[in-house]
Amino acid sequence: MMMQSDQTAAGPAAKFLTETDQLVFLMEEVTRRLRRIFDTSVEQFGLTRTQWRTLAYLYRTPGMTQTELARELELERASVGQAIDRLEELSLVERRSALNDRRVWQIHLMPAAVELLPKLRAEADAVYTRLLAETDKLELEQLRGTLTRMQANLDRI
Amino acid sequence: MMMQSDQTAAGPAAKFLTETDQLVFLMEEVTRRLRRIFDTSVEQFGLTRTQWRTLAYLYRTPGMTQTELARELELERASVGQAIDRLEELSLVERRSALNDRRVWQIHLMPAAVELLPKLRAEADAVYTRLLAETDKLELEQLRGTLTRMQANLDRI
DNA sequence: ACTACACTGTAAGGCACTTTACAGTAAATA
DNA sequence: TATTTACTGTAAAGTGCCTTACAGTGTAGT
Numbered sequence: 527m528m529m530q531s532d533q534t535a536a537g538p539a540a541k542f543l544t545e546t547d548q549l550v551f552l553m554e555e556v557t558r559r560l561r562r563i564f565d566t567s568v569e570q571f572g573l574t575r576t577q578w579r580t581l582a583y584l585y586r587t588p589g590m591t592q593t594e595l596a597r598e599l600e601l602e603r604a605s606v607g608q609a610i611d612r613l614e615e616l617s618l619v620e621r622r623s624a625l626n627d628r629r630v631w632q633i634h635l636m637p638a639a640v641e642l643l644p645k646l647r648a649e650a651d652a653v654y655t656r657l658l659a660e661t662d663k664l665e666l667e668q669l670r671g672t673l674t675r676m677q678a679n680l681d682r683i
Numbered sequence: 684m685m686m687q688s689d690q691t692a693a694g695p696a697a698k699f700l701t702e703t704d705q706l707v708f709l710m711e712e713v714t715r716r717l718r719r720i721f722d723t724s725v726e727q728f729g730l731t732r733t734q735w736r737t738l739a740y741l742y743r744t745p746g747m748t749q750t751e752l753a754r755e756l757e758l759e760r761a762s763v764g765q766a767i768d769r770l771e772e773l774s775l776v777e778r779r780s781a782l783n784d785r786r787v788w789q790i791h792l793m794p795a796a797v798e799l800l801p802k803l804r805a806e807a808d809a810v811y812t813r814l815l816a817e818t819d820k821l822e823l824e825q826l827r828g829t830l831t832r833m834q835a836n837l838d839r840i
Numbered sequence: 841a842c843t844a845c846a847c848t849g850t851a852a853g854g855c856a857c858t859t860t861a862c863a864g865t866a867a868a869t870a
Numbered sequence: 871t872a873t874t875t876a877c878t879g880t881a882a883a884g885t886g887c888c889t890t891a892c893a894g895t896g897t898a899g900t
Contacts, residue, residue, distance in 0.1 A: 543743060546814075549823065549826065550714075550717060552830045552831065552834065553714050553717075553830060555834060556833050556837070557714045559838075560711075563837065574886075576886075593849080600712075600715065601888090602887075602888060602889080603849065603850090604850070604889080605887050607850065608886075629847070629895045630847090631849075650701075654707075656836050658703065660832060661833070665829055666706065668826075669825075669829050672818065672825075672826050674709065675816075676713050676814055676815075677709065677713050679814055679817075680717065680813060680814060681716075750879080758858090759858060761857080764879060764880065764881095765856075765857080784877095784878085785864085785865060785866085786865045786879070787877090787878055787879080788878085841900100842899100842900080844897100844898085844899080845898080846895100847894105847895080847897095848893105848895080849894090849895105850894105851892080852890090853889090853890090854887105855889100856886095857886090858885075859883085860881100861883105862881080864880105866875100866876080867875080867877090868873100870871100870873075870874090
């Protein structure tokens, strides 16, 4: 496992920024650009990233509670509560109290959201077409495999 | 990994979340976990992500202006100004006015920052050791290649 | 039943970043 | 030179998320 000192040339940069740093920066840059491009392309619908991600998860699993959403979205419960507040103002979702647990809200999509999702789907597909240009299926499987192992590695305490 | 509704066959999820969605989510998850782990591990030094990233860039290129830093860090100039304000309060950097352009500040590391950087280096290396477990050099080169092409793809307007 | 503990969502305040508008300075052009 | 245009950094207000603390509700142990 190289790094630590894979400085290829001279100068402070070589001492401080390793190949692994650069790889991680690259990963961050790709994901950041993806987020920004998609954020921009859904701006026309007046949605923030958290809002459209919330809608996508609720489409997959109707009736999720705020705590469940927080875990899936990797946000705090308070943040999800705020997002749901706004989505409710926009008439995109509604809170329904659960029958058997009066502590929780179950969140459901409203018709306006169901109409919106295919449009978000189209925006995402357009971005992906750009992203995946000249990339074959095998390469994507390798990418998925590497990232999956990294994810697992980072999980291990 | 299973959750609620990892229904793999039918159901809304199959219609809405594609393989590419999942790959993008995976990329985001790996980078998010990396950021969080490193944020936590440098918390002991009282630095935020933007602060340590700023120090790293200044180490590589002393005397950068705030606009240059903003471009490299992908932040707005105002945000960089605020970060520099705090780093200056911490005596980690100082603003020096440029000789030939009285509009700009050139930012330089102070001794305290230079002492700090090797410690950050050690923290990063520890995280990378976890991240790269069981990953060989070839695989990393493929990863780098794929991501570099994706980055270029996203650049093309 | 009573008690202690755990869980869900909310309120309040803080932080990092953004957006917008602006003053000061430099560079380009008439 | 005078005027316009472009660039650098700052100020103020807004946004989204977080942390902390809390009230309400469920659950387990006695």
